[in-house]
Amino acid sequence: MKFSVFQLSRQGGRATNEDRMGYAYTRDACLFVLADGMGGHPQGEVAAQIAIQTAAVKFQNEAKSILPDVGAFLNSVVTEAHGQIVRYAARRAMMDAPRTTLAVVVVQEGQARWMHCGDSRIYLVRNSKLLARTRDHSYRELREAMGSEEPVNRNVLFTCLGSPARPMYDVSNAMTLESGDRIMLCSDGLWDSLDDKTIVQVLSHQRVSDAVPMLVDMALRKAGSNSDNVTAVAMQWETASIHDTDAGEAIDTGTDETFASTIQTDEFETGDNFLDEEAIERSIAEINETIRRTAARKSQG
DSSP: OEEEEEEEEEOTTSSSOOEEEEEEEESSEEEEEEEEBOTTSTTHHHHHHHHHHHHHHHHHHHOSSSOSOHHHHHHHHHHHHHHHHHHHHHHTTOSSOOOBOEEEEEEETTEEEEEEESSOEEEEEETTEEEEEOOOOBHHHHHHHTTOOOOOOTTOBSOOBTSSSOOOOEEOOOEEOOTTOEEEEEOHHHHTTSOHHHHHHHHHHSOHHHHHHHHHHHHHHHHGGGOOOEEEEEEEEOSSOOOOTTSSEEEEOOSSOOEEESSOOTTOOOTTSOOOHHHHHHHHHHHHHHHHHHHHHHHHO
16 A cells, blocks of 8 residues: 655644644555534634544554545544544533544545544645535535525534534545546635635646645735644555655555654553543643754755
């Protein structure tokens, strides 16, 4: 299994970065995940961190070396991550639980399948065309789908993880990938500033190691000082060979049994033995430091 991947997150004009992203892979399967902690509620970065760690731990535990049922995995990630966030808030007697969006992509056996909840988007681009894009769980997108022209605040979502109601989410059908296909997960800080045509054009004509920083920088410039957090993780599927291995991260999982992840999982336990607050904060600090170092290396290059 061969693919190239690149990820980047910038704080923008916000006081903190509440976005989280990462990826993990075994010999025969890979996972890409992104979460955007929601402003207006406490500790959005904690909700986002819990969500991506839940996905990574479940993937590590269940992908041996493929997931036996991708659909069941995607459904269970939402349920379990939501439950972990709610329990986190309950144990601290929080009046309002942290909340987050979540987007998850699984690729195995040459096919991609994804789940999303909220307005973090997933794009699939092939041969300079937008093959698929998730539809936001927002009142604006819902009204547009119904043909209504009544203006609605695009930031208002009707579902997310951590809310009192059970989250609503969509799970895609499996799509067979072709060599050169690009898949990108991004927070609304990116797509709200850039239209789909621009996103597709950049993804189509650049390596992901160039496309991701280019899109992030374009979104930051366009939004200016009021920019939201801007985060993206993208992969290019290359079934035949990996090109330009010195640019970004080109991965060939080979034939050995392996598991690798950019998401910290060693201190995370699901179920009743949930990681404590210090472990969450330590994990968030480590992820932020990784993001900072990646951004610094890219700016120096």
